[in-house]
Amino acid sequence: MSSRDYLLRATAAEGQIRAFVCTTRDTAEEQRKLHNTSPIATAAMGRLMSAALMMGVDLKGDKDLITLSVKGDGPMKSLVATADSHGTVKAACANPYVILPAKADGHLDVGGAVGKGILSVIRDNGLGEPYVGQTQLLSGEIAEDVNAYFSISEQIPSSVGLGVLLNKENTVEASGGFIIQLLPFAEESLLDKLEEKLKTVHSVTDLLKDGHTPESLLEFLLGDFSPEIHEKRELSYFCNCSRERVEKALISLGKKEIESLISDHKAQEVRCDFCNKRYVFTEKELEELLKR
Structure with a gap:
């Protein structure tokens, strides 16, 4: 299936900030069709795949893989997404048919479906034992959990936003997200400015609903910090089983x-x-x- 999904890798503030921004609508819809996922599972899997794809593009080796594995005590039990450095991802879910009532704000209760548990990030370069980092799930909503992983396991100040928008037929209308990180030599004052800007982002799903592309999302998030795009990469769902x-x-x-x-x-x-x-x-x- 040809995909219109793509990712931008960028820096800003003269290289003190790095950013990944992606749209993954076709990838999330392909996953939904393959696994016949319920709306909550579609949202959870779409978010996890977006995060895995953005982290995957940062891998160094041609055969390197990154796997994000979420194991919780909620009815979804476990979900996993594996991405490579070429922009492809595959995903699976232990219980793809979960249905729960919506939250008070009308959003899907992904956190309730996932529950409490562990996020594992497995980096495999094919040379012996893979590196595994683990953190407790903060909310089960995926974005906050990936954010916590970066700050606790890798000690990188980060902001992670992920969203999946479904239409009335429960197919995927939009999906995507961003990862913004401060590099070790970034000035202290930059952190405050960036935090102020990111406070204005209430929901990635709302930004996707407004029709943002990765370029306009990057401009919206980091326009004040002179962003520079270094790479544009196509993304797709791909399983290499044989x-x-x-x-x-x-x-x-x-x-x-x-x-x-x-x-x-x-x-x-x-x-x-x-x-x-x-x-x-x-x-x-x-x-x-x-x-x-």
Whole structure:
């Protein structure tokens, strides 16, 4: 599916501020169609994917991956989004059909669906053990939780805004967000000015509703700080699963597990959590895997 989604990477205040701004409408809608998510799950997954994409573009290596994993005690249980450095993302959710009443302000209760728990950020460069950073969920609303991760785990003063706007048919009308960070050498006075500006942002969803593009969003947020755009990157939903990868996953289950599958004397179906693609293995094919 061709996507109109894209991300801008920028700096401002002569390099003292860095910013990522994105629109992810087509990516969030592709996820909704693949997983048939309820409105709350669509919003939660859209926010998480936007955050993962903005963090992913900051990865150094060609094969580096970043995974944002949210595990909460709410009815949604867990959600995960994995992005690479090329602007693609895939996502999955333990309970995509959650329905809860709206909050008093009319917004979807994403925090209620997620509950209390842990946000894990896993950086994998394919060379041995991945780096894992964890923080307690602050609100379960995703943006505040990613913000808390940056300030606690990475000690980077940040502002994270994420939003997903659904239309009456519960399809995605707009999705996107921003991450703004102060670099270590930034002047103290800059922090106060930036905080004052960011106080005027009440809801990213409202900004998306107003039709903001990444360029106009960047201008709205950092126009007073002379922003400079360094990169524009297209974004999309992409799952890289393959029969070969599924075979490796089955082998990694171990001998006992494969023998137990063979003992059923029937073909076994394995479904990819990220794109719902199904892979069927006959009894004979499972015996081949056992030999390997």
